[in-house]
Amino acid sequence: xxxxxxxxxxxxxxxxxxxxxxxxxxxxxxxxxxxxxxxxxxxxxxxxxxxxxxxxxxxxxxxxxxxxxxxxxxxxxxxxxxxxxxxxxxxxxxxxxxxxxxxxxxxxxxxxxxxxxxxxxxxxxxxxxxxxxxxxxxxxxxxxxxxxxxxxxxxxxxxxxxxxxxxxxxxxxxxxxxxxxxxxxxxxxxxxxxxxxxxxxxxxxxxxxxxxxxxxxxxxxxxxxxxxxxxxxxxxxxxxxxxxxxxxxxxxxxxxxxxxxxxxxxxxxxxxxxxxxxxxxxxxxxxxxxxxxxxxxxxxxxxxxxxxxxxxxxxxxxxxxxxxxxxxxxxxxxxxxxxxxxxxxxxxxxxxxxxxxxxxxxxxxxxxxxxxxxxxxxxxxxxxxxxxxxxxxxxxxxxxxxxxxxx
Amino acid sequence: xxxxxxxxxxxxxxxxxxxxxxxxxxxxxxxxxxxxxxxxxxxxxxxxxxxxxxxxxxxxxxxxxxxxxxxxxxxxxxxxxxxxxxxxxxxxxxxxxxxxxxxxxxxxxxxxxxxxxxxxxxxxxxxxxxxxxxxxxxxxxxxxxxxxxxxxxxxxxxxxxxxxxxxxxxxxxxxxxxxxxxxxxxxxxxxxxxxxxxxxxxxxxxxxxxxxxxxxxxxxxxxxxxxxxxxxxxxxxxxxxxxxxxxxxxxxxxxxxxxxxxxxxxxxxxxxxxxxxxxxxxxxxxxxxxxxxxxxxxxxxxxxxxxxxxxxxxxxxxxxxxxxxxxxxxxxxxxxxxxxxxxxxxxxxxxxxxxxxxxxxxxxxxxxxxxxxxxxxxxxxxxxxxxxxxxxxxxxxxxxxxxxxxxxxxxxxxxxxxxxxxxxxxxxxxxxxxxxxxxxxxxxxxxxxxxxxxxxxxxxxxxxxxxxxxxxxxxxxxxxxxxx
Numbered sequence: 001x002x003x004x005x006x007x008x009x010x011x012x013x014x015x016x017x018x019x020x021x022x023x024x025x026x027x028x029x030x031x032x033x034x035x036x037x038x039x040x041x042x043x044x045x046x047x048x049x050x051x052x053x054x055x056x057x058x059x060x061x062x063x064x065x066x067x068x069x070x071x072x073x074x075x076x077x078x079x080x081x082x083x084x085x086x087x088x089x090x091x092x093x094x095x096x097x098x099x100x101x102x103x104x105x106x107x108x109x110x111x112x113x114x115x116x117x118x119x120x121x122x123x124x125x126x127x128x129x130x131x132x133x134x135x136x137x138x139x140x141x142x143x144x145x146x147x148x149x150x151x152x153x154x155x156x157x158x159x160x161x162x163x164x165x166x167x168x169x170x171x172x173x174x175x176x177x178x179x180x181x182x183x184x185x186x187x188x189x190x191x192x193x194x195x196x197x198x199x200x201x202x203x204x205x206x207x208x209x210x211x212x213x214x215x216x217x218x219x220x221x222x223x224x225x226x227x228x229x230x231x232x233x234x235x236x237x238x239x240x241x242x243x244x245x246x247x248x249x250x251x252x253x254x255x256x257x258x259x260x261x262x263x264x265x266x267x268x269x270x271x272x273x274x275x276x277x278x279x280x281x282x283x284x285x286x287x288x289x290x291x292x293x294x295x296x297x298x299x300x301x302x303x304x305x306x307x308x309x310x311x312x313x314x315x316x317x318x319x320x321x322x323x324x325x326x327x328x329x330x331x332x333x334x335x336x337x338x339x340x341x342x343x344x345x346x347x348x349x350x351x352x353x354x355x356x357x358x359x360x361x362x363x364x365x366x367x368x369x370x371x372x373x374x375x376x377x378x379x380x381x382x383x384x385x386x387x388x389x390x391x392x393x394x395x396x397x398x399x400x401x402x403x404x405x406x407x
Numbered sequence: 408x409x410x411x412x413x414x415x416x417x418x419x420x421x422x423x424x425x426x427x428x429x430x431x432x433x434x435x436x437x438x439x440x441x442x443x444x445x446x447x448x449x450x451x452x453x454x455x456x457x458x459x460x461x462x463x464x465x466x467x468x469x470x471x472x473x474x475x476x477x478x479x480x481x482x483x484x485x486x487x488x489x490x491x492x493x494x495x496x497x498x499x500x501x502x503x504x505x506x507x508x509x510x511x512x513x514x515x516x517x518x519x520x521x522x523x524x525x526x527x528x529x530x531x532x533x534x535x536x537x538x539x540x541x542x543x544x545x546x547x548x549x550x551x552x553x554x555x556x557x558x559x560x561x562x563x564x565x566x567x568x569x570x571x572x573x574x575x576x577x578x579x580x581x582x583x584x585x586x587x588x589x590x591x592x593x594x595x596x597x598x599x600x601x602x603x604x605x606x607x608x609x610x611x612x613x614x615x616x617x618x619x620x621x622x623x624x625x626x627x628x629x630x631x632x633x634x635x636x637x638x639x640x641x642x643x644x645x646x647x648x649x650x651x652x653x654x655x656x657x658x659x660x661x662x663x664x665x666x667x668x669x670x671x672x673x674x675x676x677x678x679x680x681x682x683x684x685x686x687x688x689x690x691x692x693x694x695x696x697x698x699x700x701x702x703x704x705x706x707x708x709x710x711x712x713x714x715x716x717x718x719x720x721x722x723x724x725x726x727x728x729x730x731x732x733x734x735x736x737x738x739x740x741x742x743x744x745x746x747x748x749x750x751x752x753x754x755x756x757x758x759x760x761x762x763x764x765x766x767x768x769x770x771x772x773x774x775x776x777x778x779x780x781x782x783x784x785x786x787x788x789x790x791x792x793x794x795x796x797x798x799x800x801x802x803x804x805x806x807x808x809x810x811x812x813x814x815x816x817x818x819x820x821x822x823x824x825x826x827x828x829x830x831x832x833x834x835x836x837x838x839x840x841x842x843x844x845x846x847x848x849x850x851x852x853x854x855x856x857x858x859x860x861x862x863x864x865x866x867x868x869x870x871x872x873x874x875x876x877x878x879x880x881x882x883x884x885x886x887x888x889x890x891x
Contacts, residue, residue: 247781
């Protein structure tokens with residue numbers, strides 16, 4: 001039975017939904033005012049729709065094909081699965097992208113693929129699609145391309161000149177888990193691939209001796225994804241791995257994807273409810289590392305994050321000797337550690353306090369969450385008194401334990 | 408009875424018009440409570456008796472840039488009080504110079520809330536407008552049209568976005584308040600209309616197919632969806648038609664997935680599994696010596712776990728001179744080649760100064776994996792400890808026995824430790840020859856990164872010169888050894 005375009009789209013978007021990334025931000029400015037092409041980017045991503053899983057739909061996220069020679073246990077497309085298989089022709093991907101884009105459904109394309117034949121064969125077909133979009137159709141929208149470790153340098157180079165973002169998934173937080181659940185994947189090759197992308201990006205940023213700027217190589221950078229909950233790795237190990245990935249390869253984002261049930265699963269990985277709250281806490285912790293000057297070691301010492309309260313509040317409760325913070329005088333670094341203060345609130349405090357004395361109501365108007373912050377701060381008209389030292393302070397914030405349900 | 412100036416602003420170009428009028432009123436010293444503002448004929452004004460606004464006066468009025476920006480957004484808000492509120496703050500700015508710095512001022516907080524609402528509405532307009540094709544697909548310029556109902560007067564500020572993005576097609580966005588029309592590259596605005604008829608567009612069915620299938624039924628979070636895509640927008644978004652079914656069936660779909668027994672692998676899986684694995688990524692360095700490829704998977708010490716790759720030595724196998732550094736750095740770790748980072752570049756220059764041809768030297772490190780700690784989002788170099796140096800000695804011995812150099816230069820304490828057994832007093836021992844493994848002569852000096860770390864330019868220049876002299880001395884030692 002031949003598949004219609006609609007059948008293929010159903011199969012190949014179903015197969016792509018486990019990639020969490022849908023970002024379309026952070027790239028260079030482009031537009032099509034010269035009338036010779038289609039599309040624009042301005043650095044800010046746009047979410048064009050939201051599905052009932054609360055996730056944003058920004059890009060047409062599809063697989064070129066869900067045929068795959070790998071047998072990764074967590075993956076719906078693994079060779080040993082009986083899911084329906086399909087493959088788009090390059091023209092079909094191009095047409096879907098352009099027609100969706102013209103109707104303002106999407107910001108661009110996120111193209112991934114199962115591995116067919118070899119990394120080079122797969123990568124070559126994917127590069128052909130993005131080359132056609134860019135060169136034949138003058139497409140200036142956003143393109144995110146999944147690259148395949150082990151593909152030849154020429155293909156990676158060309159991919160990076162057409163794509164705004166490149167990503168390769170680290171998949172599992174440790175090499176041991178990767179060997180167990182994704183036997184064909186090579187953690188070392190993934191790291192080398194990321195290192196190679198970082199070097200190419202840096203080389204493309206350097207102005208040459210003649211002063212000419214080389215063409216940008218993946219202007220929106222690279223990202224990766226880790227599956228959470230498929231193996232037994234704890235949050236501390238996951239966050240340290242993330243910190244290394246950010247530090248080593250200049251990643252823009254590490255995505256955490258709660259392992260969620262897939263059709264036709266393997267016996268190796270029993271299906272459980274996806275740990276969505278854990279995933280949420282990991283994102284919060286990741287944010288603390290990138291924007292609040294926390295280290296991985298501080299956030300999750302040697303275990304898992306507290307699910308009941310956010311990681312910043314958890315840190316503050318465990319480090320009460322560092323509080324209360326005097327809002328009128330404290331350093332930016334210390335203000336960022338106050339639960340209930342976001343980076344914007346901290347900026348507003350720093351901007352306003354040279355001009356006048358801050359009071360409780362001022363902070364409310366600045367957007368601080370004082371319910372959380374009040375035990376940890378001192379203001380001209382507020383001191384926490386004994387509140388900070390009360391033994392049941394954590395209980396004030398933690399929700400009632402939820403009845404566990406069978407799944 | 409006081410007559411109050413009434414400023415009626417146009418529906419198109421409202422932002423510039425407000426600015427002009429506000430400037431005129433301010434230079435005429437008209438206090439906020441004495442002006443009535445409205446946009447277009449539609450906005451009701453409570454005062455019956457009007458007086459035309461003052462004529463604009465020449466003369467500069469200076470206000471902070473941040474206010475100009477704030478005003479340029481707030482004017483699009485639906486609140487009829489927005490112009491008056493803006494003017495009230497403008498009035499205060501004459502005397503309160505630092506007002507804009509106050510993030511808690513009540514008037515400003517209210518304006519900033521309006522600014523955020525407008526910003527969000529512009530963003531949602533860019534996101535949620537859905538075009539349908541209304542012309543021939545084969546026409547030289549394709550034609551599209553959309554009906555949209557923004558929450559504020561945001562079509563005008565949002566329209567340039569569509570002009571930048573969809574420049575090669577003609578399009579029209581109709582709203583109750585205004586219509587934006589883009590024809591042959593020109594953007595114009597017209598009076599708003601009732602919802603027009605738009606023909607069916609076959610792409611919408613494909614879009615719904617995509618929307619249904621990208622949804623993961625195991626992660627239902629309708630509140631998150633509603634926060635970002637409030638119901639008020641739903642009637643003009645075709646994909647929202649799929650939402651009720653997706654939500655209703657999600658639980659059943661997940662249960663069925665969980666209950667389904669794992670199936671047997673398809674017949675082709677076994678055949679594919681028995682194929683040889685795809686070739687692994689080639690090792691980066693072309694000058695790599697083949698005997699040490701295995702190093703790539705070395706686990707003799709824990710450093711391998713956090714490094715990108717092992718960085719083996721590089722150079723001709725018949726090199727007479729071997730130079731040993733400490734360990735690969737950030738750049739070496741990424742590239743898989745020794746001495747390519749900042750210290751390596753400096754080293755290259757100094758080798759040239761000393762008359763040593765790098766291509767004839769075998770360059771390697773005492774430790775083959777990069778050791779670092781993370782500080783923020785950077786990797787900070789850490790010196791290897793004795794155990795790590797000892798574990799990696801095995802590899803250095805392999806390289807020594809393969810290359811059989813006549814002289815080895817130890818760059819820095821870690822190389823000295825690996826080659827002579829002790830790292831102590833390197834600054835005193837520098838410039839001298841010691842005995843290494845199997846009686847091999849080892850010339851000691853500092854590591855070039857030591858030069859990079861010196862903050863004082865004079866000390867740096869002095870130490871660089873000393874290092875240059877060391878390299879020359881090493882070269883002379885080698886020449887003597889070769890002559891003997």
